[in-house]
Amino acid sequence: MARTNTRFVEAHNQLLDLCDSLKVGDFLPSENALSAQLDVSRTVIRSALARLDEQAIIVLDGRDKIIIRRSRPADRLEGPPVLLSLEELESRFLDWVLRMDVPPGTALNVAQLSKExxxxxxxxxxxxxxxxxxxxxxRRPRGGWVLDGFTTDYAVELSDFRTVLELNSVRQLAALPPEHDIWAQLDALEQEHLSLLTRIDADFHDFSPLDEKFHAAINGVVSNRFVKEFQKIISLVFHYHFQWNKSNERERNESAIQEHLTLIDALRSRDADKAEAAARRHLATSKQTLLTSLQTHHHAS
Amino acid sequence: MARTNTRFVEAHNQLLDLCDSLKVGDFLPSENALSAQLDVSRTVIRSALARLDEQAIIVLDGRDKIIIRRSRPADRLEGPPVLLSLEELESRFLDWVLRMDVPPGTALNVAQLSKExxxxxxxxxxxxxxxxxxxxxxRRPRGGWVLDGFTTDYAVELSDFRTVLELNSVRQLAALPPEHDIWAQLDALEQEHLSLLTRIDADFHDFSPLDEKFHAAINGVVSNRFVKEFQKIISLVFHYHFQWNKSNERERNESAIQEHLTLIDALRSRDADKAEAAARRHLATSKQTLLTSLQTHHHAS
DNA sequence: CTATATGTTTATTATTATTAAAGACAGAAG
DNA sequence: CTTCTGTCTTTAATAATAATAAACATATAG
Incomplete structure (x- = not known):
């Protein structure tokens, strides 16, 4: 009933490795040195050393730490299962919601989900x-959570917001000087798009990651933490939904590629209005695809 | 060591009120009725009734609940102190950060802050x-939090993001039909601005809330949850900083009023380009004000 | 005598155990 | 057959607790 002792266990096992890499009779470095080396606090080092002393692998004598025997497999400690980080949780959660098609309004059970x-x-x-x-x-008034996203309204608003942000990126991009990185990136992306187009019948599945890369490149020219934060959620939602909307996938992807190419051309011409128009058309298509994807899912459930 | 029994205590005291409003010998309604009336679960009602029975204020006999004596002041229970809600916390926290001018990079002590x-x-x-x-x-790698906001970078990015959102609102607003609410709102706002202008020397402090109201009205025409969410944080930051930047406050506010009036005019002319230009100018001024406000604070500390 | 090492104490966080509250179910009473 | 109550289960909010980090004090080697 407290925090996990993962750090202690890992430090302990790393100390075993260190002992084994030295000779019996050698001295271990100071606590400070060890804590710096293993990137843990001295408290952890001291607990680990104390255990090694107890197990008669080393002897603590004043400030000498003398290795007295090799480690055995049984000396290794096993830590508690590693828990997911917040980022891993984020993608797993969204994956769960979108993949399982959890309907809006579902009450979320914290205890159960945390186990899952x-x-x-x-x-x-x-x-x-x-x-x-x-x-x-x-959040519900007196405790508990409700899933509220991924309604049609939500998708519309997310798409609209995306459009606002991305049109801004496009306008800024068109004004960038020729020596900026982005132009080379766009050239490379154009090649990738053309290449995919030639083998579209077989590889139309490859479009999804390319789409993400393309939009990431465009929005990447705006260095703004708020834009980036939203980009994360936007790309997740769009990416996932595209992945599961199987209707007309080949045709959809092919025409999306064309729209991307048109946008690249327009950008290269440095005509902000033309580029904006091209981007607007493409984003409208994306929005429509997302909406139909939601509708189909709804019909299914 | 568990959740507070605030709900129990409050229900209990409300039941005392109810008993006192009836005559000795009267019957209380059913548990279900009481729980609906007091908006708590039956579990709470039952615990409260049990206590009233124990204190001999009522007698529980089968499904009869008979009042047998008046309540005394000593019968009332005192609950634990009420804690702040998340919304109250939000404004108090931002208030603390901005008012105390907490420098970026400060480690936040959860235990201490939660007490405060x-x-x-x-x-x-x-x-x-x-x-x-x-x-x-x-969030720091191994626990703990660091305040990272309110650097110059942050202010620049926040301002830029605000500009993107608000220019979008302005463009949409200019395209709205004459029968839309917003035009009447703008007329009213114009009057408020003109009125404040005549008494600017004395009442320049009144500009801050008017500014907030003005921008809220403009962004209100976009019904998008993401825009609204950001509006909250944006208005907080700008609002607070304007409140404490005392340099040239009268002049700043006077010219901001002029900028607002220009924008209102441009919007009313339905000239999207003109309106955008006016909005852009005003937002640039705001950004500059925010930045100098930050600089001054920094010099002070 | 100074710099570095260790011993000790304190502060703070992440996690679990516990309790309050909500809700579900079944049987009893009208 | 409906309404009410007794019992039980589930769930979320909080306090207690162990793990860790860091600060401080003391000791020792060069």
Missing amino acids: FSVATHTLQEFLSSLSRFGIVV | FSVATHTLQEFLSSLSRFGIVV
């Missing part, structure tokens, strides 16, 4: 709280 | 987690 995702309930709470900023989940 | 703000540590954690979406605070 093998994280502390606490971590899940925190995560939901941060998601609530995006309106994907909503 | 009289919330559960847990609540504070969750709150910080949600703030981290806006990059105001950052």
Whole structure:
């Protein structure tokens, strides 16, 4: 009933490695040196050393730490299962919601979900709280969470917001000087698009990651933490939905490629209005695809 | 060591009120009715009734609940102190950061802050987690939080983002039909601005709330949850900083009023380009004000 | 005597155990 | 047959606790 002793266990086992890499009779470095080396606090080092002393692998004598025997496999400690980090949790959670097609309005059970995702309930709470900023989940008056995102309204608003941000990126991009990195990136992306076009019948599945890369490149020219934060959620939602909307996938992807190519051309011409128009057309298509994807899912459930 | 029994205590005291409003010998309604009336679960009602029975204020006999004596002041229970809600916490936290001019990079002590703000540590954690979406605070690798916002970079990016969103609002607003609410709102706002202008020397402090109202009206025409969410954080930061930047306050506010009036005119002419230009100018001024405000604070510290 | 090492104490966080509250179910009473 | 109550299960909010980090004090080697 407290925090996991992962750090202690790992430090302990690393110390065993260190002992084995030295000769019996050698001295270990100072506590300070060890703590710096293993990137843990001295407290952890001291606990680990104390255990090694107890197990008669080393002898602590004043400030000497003398190795007295090799380690045995049984000396190694096994730590508690590693829990997911917040980022891993984020993608796993969104994956779960979108893949399972969890309907809006579903009550989320913190205890159960935390088991399923093998994280502390606490971590899940925190995560939901941060998601609530995006309106994907909503806190109920007296405890509990409700999934509220991924309704049609939500998709419309997300698409609109995306359009606002991306049109801004496009306008800024068109004004960038020729020596900027982005132009080389766009050239490379154009090649990738053309290459995919020639083998579209077989490899139309490859479009999804290319789409993400393309939009990431465009939005990358704006160095703004808010844009980036939103980019994450936007790309997740769009990416996932495209992946599961199987209707007309080949045709959709082919025409999306054409739209991308048109946009690249327009950007290269440095005609901001033309580029904006091209981007607007493509984003409208994306929005429509997302909406139909949601509709189909709804019909299925 | 568990959740507070605030709900029990409050229900209990409300039941006392109810008993006192009836005659000795009267019957209380059913548990279900009481729980609906007091908006608590039957579990709470049952615990409260049990206590009233124990204190010989009522007698529980089968499904009869008979009042047998008046309540005494000593019968009332005192609950634990009420904690702040998440929204209250949000404004109090930002208030603290901005008012105290807490420098970027400050480590935030959850235990201490939760006492200061009289919330559960847990609540504070969750709150910080949600703030981290806006990059105001950052989670350190192995526990703990660091205040990272309100650097110059942050202010620049926030201003830029605000500009993107608000220019979008302005363009949409200019395209709205004459029967839309907003035009009447703008007329009213224009009057308020003109009125304040005549008494600017004395009442220049009144500009800050008017500014907020003005921008809220403009952004209100876009019904998008993401825009609204950001509006909250943007208005907080700008609002607070304007409040404490005392240099040339009268002049600044006077010219801001002029900029607002110009924008209103441009919007009314339905000339999207003219309106955009006016908005852009005003937002640039705001950005500059925010930046100098930050600089001055920095010099002071 | 100084710099570095260790011993000790304190502060702070992540996690678990516990309790309050909500809700579900079934049987009893009208 | 409906409404009410007794019992039980589930769930979320909080306090307690162990793990860790860091600060401080003391000791020792060069």
